[in-house]
Amino acid sequence: MAVNLNDAEYFADTIMNRVEQLLNERDILRRELARKTDGTLEHDRAFVRAYQNSVIDSAAASEKIARLEYMLSIR
Numbered sequence: 001m002a003v004n005l006n007d008a009e010y011f012a013d014t015i016m017n018r019v020e021q022l023l024n025e026r027d028i029l030r031r032e033l034a035r036k037t038d039g040t041l042e043h044d045r046a047f048v049r050a051y052q053n054s055v056i057d058s059a060a061a062s063e064k065i066a067r068l069e070y071m072l073s074i075r
Helices: 002-075
Strands: none
Touching: none
């Protein structure tokens, strides 16, 4: 009976260690996913800001062109 008890304790310890390893791996994967998600969001935000700036710059350039064309047509 002592052998069965020792085997049961060994298997319980083995299972406990494996569960702890899996929980640690899960935590690591969650942190990595959160980091990558944050990076992706920052990348997307930067892209949107660049696009907005481009649209604004394009509109300003169009306005300048329209003014120059008007000034040239007056002459």
